[in-house]
Amino acid sequence: MFRGLLEPTHLILILLVVLLIFGPSKLPEIGRSFGKTIREFRRASSASFEEVTAEKEAAPSTAEKTNG
Known part of the structure; x- marks a missing residue:
């Protein structure tokens, strides 16, 4: 559908x-x-x-404390 949309000639025209x-x-x-x-x-x-990423790393340690 968008094949060849940003060819060099198009960029120059823009x-x-x-x-x-x-x-x-x-x-x-x-x-x-x-x-x-x-x-x-x-x-x-x-x-x-x-x-x-920090929340994912902190989540298991909190769950382990409540289960243990």
Whole structure:
């Protein structure tokens, strides 16, 4: 269904449309904010993964104390 969606010619066309809409002076700012957004998303997903992992590791030890 989405086969060949992001071919190089499509990416160039998208870049040209973005350039026409926002202009060359706004592109660095847009790229910077996009990078910050991706970085925050990765940081949040990593933090939630670590939280879930810590909860999984702590759960069996709590269950053993109540059963024993």
